[in-house]
Amino acid sequence: MQTVKMVISGAVNAGKTEFIRSISEIEVVSTERRATDDTRMIKKETTVAMDFGRIAIGPDLVLHLFGTPGQKRFDFMWEILSEGMLGLVILVDSTRPETFRETNRIIDFFISYRDTAYVIAANKQDRPNAWSPEELRLALRQPPHIKVLPCVASDRESVKNVLLELLYVIQERSEE
Amino acid sequence: MALVGNIRDFGLSDFLYLVDRGDKTGGLYLSHGQETALLFFERGKLVMAVRRPEDQQPDLLVRLGLLSENQLARARASLAARGNGATLTEVILAENLAPREQLQGALQSFSEEAVYSLFGWPEGEFRFEQNQRPDPAAPTIPSPISVDHLIMEGSRRIDEMGRIKDRIPSTDLVVRFLDQPGVRIKGIKLSTEEWRVIARINGRDTLAEIAQKTNLKEFDVCRIVYGFLTAGLVEVVKKPVPMPLARGGPAEMSRVKRSLVNRIINRIKGM
Numbered sequence: 078m079q080t081v082k083m084v085i086s087g088a089v090n091a092g093k094t095e096f097i098r099s100i101s102e103i104e105v106v107s108t109e110r111r112a113t114d115d116t117r118m119i120k121k122e123t124t125v126a127m128d129f130g131r132i133a134i135g136p137d138l139v140l141h142l143f144g145t146p147g148q149k150r151f152d153f154m155w156e157i158l159s160e161g162m163l164g165l166v167i168l169v170d171s172t173r174p175e176t177f178r179e180t181n182r183i184i185d186f187f188i189s190y191r192d193t194a195y196v197i198a199a200n201k202q203d204r205p206n207a208w209s210p211e212e213l214r215l216a217l218r219q220p221p222h223i224k225v226l227p228c229v230a231s232d233r234e235s236v237k238n239v240l241l242e243l244l245y246v247i248q249e250r251s252e253e
Numbered sequence: 254m255a256l257v258g259n260i261r262d263f264g265l266s267d268f269l270y271l272v273d274r275g276d277k278t279g280g281l282y283l284s285h286g287q288e289t290a291l292l293f294f295e296r297g298k299l300v301m302a303v304r305r306p307e308d309q310q311p312d313l314l315v316r317l318g319l320l321s322e323n324q325l326a327r328a329r330a331s332l333a334a335r336g337n338g339a340t341l342t343e344v345i346l347a348e349n350l351a352p353r354e355q356l357q358g359a360l361q362s363f364s365e366e367a368v369y370s371l372f373g374w375p376e377g378e379f380r381f382e383q384n385q386r387p388d389p390a391a392p393t394i395p396s397p398i399s400v401d402h403l404i405m406e407g408s409r410r411i412d413e414m415g416r417i418k419d420r421i422p423s424t425d426l427v428v429r430f431l432d433q434p435g436v437r438i439k440g441i442k443l444s445t446e447e448w449r450v451i452a453r454i455n456g457r458d459t460l461a462e463i464a465q466k467t468n469l470k471e472f473d474v475c476r477i478v479y480g481f482l483t484a485g486l487v488e489v490v491k492k493p494v495p496m497p498l499a500r501g502g503p504a505e506m507s508r509v510k511r512s513l514v515n516r517i518i519n520r521i522k523g524m
Contacts, residue, residue: 081517100524134520138513163509175262178419189491206257215271216263218485237521244518251511 079138083243084158085128086145086183087168088176092200092230093144094128096168099236101130101142145183155186164243165195168230169217171207177216184217194250196243198228254383261376264416266404266483268379273297273400274485280385285377290367293387298397301387302364311341313392314351317359324350332390341390353395360394365403372407401484408480409444417479421460424471426489428463428478429456450477454487 085093128144143158159165165187169180187193197219199210208216210225219225224242229235260268260283271277276297283290291309292302303309311329314320320328324345331344342360345351371377387393446469453463464474481487 079513081513100521132520132524134517138516140517140520163514174256174258177263177267185490206254208256212256212271212275215274216267218270233524237524240521241518244514244521247509248511248514248518251509251514253511 080141081134081138081163082141082143082161083164083166083240084143084145084162084187085166085168086155086187087200088170088179088183090173091168091170091176091180092228093168096166096198096200096228096230096236096239097128097130097142097144099231099233100132100240102133103131155183159187159191159193162193164247165193166239166243167195167197168200168228169197169213171199171201171209171213172204174208174216177213181217184219194243194247196224196226196239196246198226198230198239200228200230202227203229256381256383257379259376259378260371260374263379264419265371265374266408268381269400269404269407270483270485272381273404277381277383278386279381279383280387282380282382283371283374283377285374288374288377290371292368293385293391293393294400295386295397297400299364299368299400299403300393300397301360301391302367304367304370308363308367309388309391311390311392313363314345317363319351319356319359320345329390339389340387340393342393342395346395357395360392361398364394365398365406368403369407369410372410404483405480408483409476417475420479420482421475421489424461424464424475425459425492427457427459427492428454428481428487428489430454430487431485446473447477447480450474451481459492460489 085096087093128142130142130144132140132142134140143162145155145158167180167184167187170176184195184197187195197210197213197217199208199213201207202210210227214221214223214225217225224246226239226242227235228239268281272281272294274297278295278297279293281290281292281294283292288304289306290302290304291306293300301309307313311325315322315325328341328344328348328350331348332339332341335344342356345356346353449467449469450463453466458466460474460478461471463469463478464471467474469477478487478489482489
């Protein structure tokens with residue numbers, strides 16, 4: 078059985094758990110605890126280890142989805158999770174500009190060492206005052222070739238679209 | 254829809270960058286305690302910036318010594334007669350009530366200083382009302398000014414290392430030019446110190462190494478590079494570290510077979 082991995086990352090409360098939950102075929106494995114630090118201000122329960130989802134591609138192939146912990150003190154997990162990943166989805170809470178710098182830090186981390194295929198999902202586009210994907214591109218200083226996609230993490234079709242767009246990026250870079 | 258936030262979290266230079274790159278038109282309202290500010294942009298360029306509500310009024314032109322009371326009255330009467338679409342600034346120029354260079358210089362300087370003073374705000378709520386324009390009678394700058402220049406000069410005036418550290422957390426980072434900085438360089442005036450730093454940017458040296466080679470303090474180099482960063486001229490990156498090939502690097506990506514990717518695409522499409 079071959080497994081391939083995609084990583085879903087983003088700042089605290091960007092919607093990583095919900096994103097994986099919307100598409101995974103298994104009940105998402107999350108390690109959620111009561112937040113004991115400043116994240117409590119945002120979320121009573123937040124992911125402190127990681128989320129894990131799974132999609133069977135065929136009898137011999139399975140896709141694993143890993144959600145990274147959002148808090149800075151778990152940075153060390155990111156490198157472990159990113160080893161051997163096929164691609165990366167960076168989720169952004171489009172309604173909270175205070176998280177954009179942290180999002181940039183996460184993008185920098187993942188792309189600084191590896192030639193990582195990634196897309197940015199502008200989550201919570203169904204909320205009032207959500208920054209549009211193009212505004213987010215400017216705010217996050219992303220070049221035109223990086224896809225910044227509208228997203229509602231609770232909507233399966235929206236999540237499918239984000240994953241497909243990432244796969245098209247990977248497809249372009251793959252070998253025959 | 255308004256863009257709202259706090260410049261503590263999304264800095265003024267970040268917002269100006271967004272306005273510039275997005276060719277935004279609209280009004281940016283800022284407040285910090287008792288202080289307020291209002292900036293108007295037209296297609297990414299600044300047309301007016303004031304720190305006090307009364308400075309949006311036409312009599313600012315008299316206070317700045319650009320027009321006499323009589324000239325202002327005449328201009329206002331002409332504006333009223335012209336009706337929709339015209340602005341007070343256009344009327345003043347059309348009727349030669351003040352030389353263009355003088356009007357440009359004084360209003361540009363007034364607005365620039367208003368913007369620079371905002372760079373010192375540690376925080377402040379902002380609200381950007383897209384497509385909002387100044388009142389036709391407001392004293393707008395005849396030729397809107399580039400936001401690049403504001404970012405550069407505003408950043409020069411920042412002396413808080415904390416803010417710089419948000420973008421440049423370490424002097425061990427390497428500075429390199431962006432792939433296409435050419436357009437951005439237009440209109441930017443560099444000081445002697447900035448030229449010394451820019452001449453040393455080679456994509457290999459760290460900020461600390463640049464400081465050593467230019468005999469500048471590390472803080473000064475960080476401050477200068479911060480200005481380049483916010484203007485979109487350069488980027489700072491970690492010094493490349495050789496990664497073991499077996500643990501996922503570019504080589505790993507090249508091993509991904511298109512057939513495998515296609516299988517995953519088909520599966521996701523069918524879900």
